[in-house]
Amino acid sequence: MTLCTDAFLGLAREEARTLGMPELPLVIIPHPLGGEPAERVQARAAGALDGVVAALTRGAP
Amino acid sequence: MNAAKAGAASGQHKLQAEALTFGSHDEALEAFHGRGWTDGLPVLLPTEQRVRAMIAGAGRPAADVIGLVPPRWAEATVENMAINAVMAGCLPEHMPVLVGALQAACDPAFGLYGIQATTHPCGILIVVTGPEAARLKLNAGFGCFGPGNRANASIGRALRLVLVNVGGAIPGQGDMSTQGSPGKYSYCTAENEGATPWEPLRVALGYGREDSTVSVFAAESPHNVNDHQCLTAHTVLSSIASVMATIGNNNASCIDSGDVLVVLGPEHAQTVAAGGMTRRDIQRFLFDRARNTVGLLRQRAQWSMARWPKWINQDNDETLVPLVGQPEDIHILVAGGAGKHSSFIPTFGVTKSVTKRIERVGK
Numbered sequence: 001m002t003l004c005t006d007a008f009l010g011l012a013r014e015e016a017r018t019l020g021m022p023e024l025p026l027v028i029i030p031h032p033l034g035g036e037p038a039e040r041v042q043a044r045a046a047g048a049l050d051g052v053v054a055a056l057t058r059g060a061p
Numbered sequence: 062m063n064a065a066k067a068g069a070a071s072g073q074h075k076l077q078a079e080a081l082t083f084g085s086h087d088e089a090l091e092a093f094h095g096r097g098w099t100d101g102l103p104v105l106l107p108t109e110q111r112v113r114a115m116i117a118g119a120g121r122p123a124a125d126v127i128g129l130v131p132p133r134w135a136e137a138t139v140e141n142m143a144i145n146a147v148m149a150g151c152l153p154e155h156m157p158v159l160v161g162a163l164q165a166a167c168d169p170a171f172g173l174y175g176i177q178a179t180t181h182p183c184g185i186l187i188v189v190t191g192p193e194a195a196r197l198k199l200n201a202g203f204g205c206f207g208p209g210n211r212a213n214a215s216i217g218r219a220l221r222l223v224l225v226n227v228g229g230a231i232p233g234q235g236d237m238s239t240q241g242s243p244g245k246y247s248y249c250t251a252e253n254e255g256a257t258p259w260e261p262l263r264v265a266l267g268y269g270r271e272d273s274t275v276s277v278f279a280a281e282s283p284h285n286v287n288d289h290q291c292l293t294a295h296t297v298l299s300s301i302a303s304v305m306a307t308i309g310n311n312n313a314s315c316i317d318s319g320d321v322l323v324v325l326g327p328e329h330a331q332t333v334a335a336g337g338m339t340r341r342d343i344q345r346f347l348f349d350r351a352r353n354t355v356g357l358l359r360q361r362a363q364w365s366m367a368r369w370p371k372w373i374n375q376d377n378d379e380t381l382v383p384l385v386g387q388p389e390d391i392h393i394l395v396a397g398g399a400g401k402h403s404s405f406i407p408t409f410g411v412t413k414s415v416t417k418r419i420e421r422v423g424k
Contacts, residue, residue, distance in 0.1 A: 018133050
């Protein structure tokens with residue numbers, strides 16, 4: 001699976017498709033990540049956790 | 062009107078592209094714009110006759126694969142490059158330069174995927190040196206970065222159209238550049254060899270004087286160095302170093318994963334040469350002087366992404382940090398006309414420029 005921010009979702013989907021992995025699970029977090037204070041990054045991680053677990057255990061959430 | 066994004070199947074060699082038919086020239090042009098096949102400016106319609114002439118200019122079979130172009134990882138063939146070259150306004154004799162430029166851009170050392178998809182505003186600068194530059198009437202004099210010269214404008218534009226139409230570098234989809242760049246329309250220049258006081262760039266890079274070469278750089282727009290005051294080599298180069306040592310460019314943080322380009326105007330080049338400095342001396346001087354402090358970089362730029370050589374002491378805020386890992390990664394080109402202006406061209410930073418010999422048709 002791959003984590004990406006919503007601003008890069010289009011690129012991620014296209015890249016997965018062209019590399020022959022159209023079903024690659026993508027877990028999306030709100031943009032931006034760079035420059036965010038630690039507590040917001042923690043919140044992004046917490047918000048993405050269920051999706052990551054689901055992607056790694058059952059495929060795309 | 063039988064345009065081709067696309068040439069039709071006729072003649073002895075069948076073209077791969079689909080033939081498209083339109084009611085009029087205007088209708089075809091609007092369709093090309095509407096389908097996202099242009100850079101926003103009008104294109105010359107790629108009729109079968111024009112595409113076949115362009116393929117002939119390449120001197121290679123239409124089906125030859127020149128490279129895989131990310132992020133779509135699609136095959137750039139002589140045929141689909143010829144279609145884009147027609148659209149850009151190229152002449153058939155420009156094709157060997159375009160082919161060489163794409164070969165260089167697809168070299169793994171260049172790192173085209175990152176260059177295409179990054180948020181950084183890098184266009185791909187094409188630099189041509191050698192006899193072919195003069196034969197093709199590339200402009201290396203006044204206004205060498207444009208506008209006004211057909212070869213410079215159309216070759217640079219053709220590469221961009223290949224990057225978009227074959228590679229999928231569509232702004233906001235495959236090209237994630239935050240602001241884009243004027244250099245993403247067309248970015249092609251040539252060495253002003255007659256005004257170069259040292260060996261030409263291609264010779265410095267290990268090619269023969271009789272060769273012609275094409276180099277690609279993942280380049281920001283030129284940053285100007287205006288110096289009408291300094292009349293010695295060291296003072297002119299110090300002005301250039303001050304323009305180089307800005308912390309907002311990628312090279313400030315990327316160091317040894319990148320290289321940069323300094324384009325000396327002929328008058329500045331003459332002043333530097335009159336001071337007895339060789340190409341190697343200039344590279345060493347700029348490597349030593351164009352530096353930022355660790356303390357400044359720590360607070361700004363891309364500190365969190367920095368992957369530096371071990372010889373840079375990151376624990377001392379006063380440590381002076383060069384833009385590249387070694388003097389040879391500061392490339393020196395002489396180009397332009399009269400006047401006391403030079404330019405510094407930072408790059409994407411996670412890329413090394415690549416040079417290929419131009420294989421002239423029938424040579």
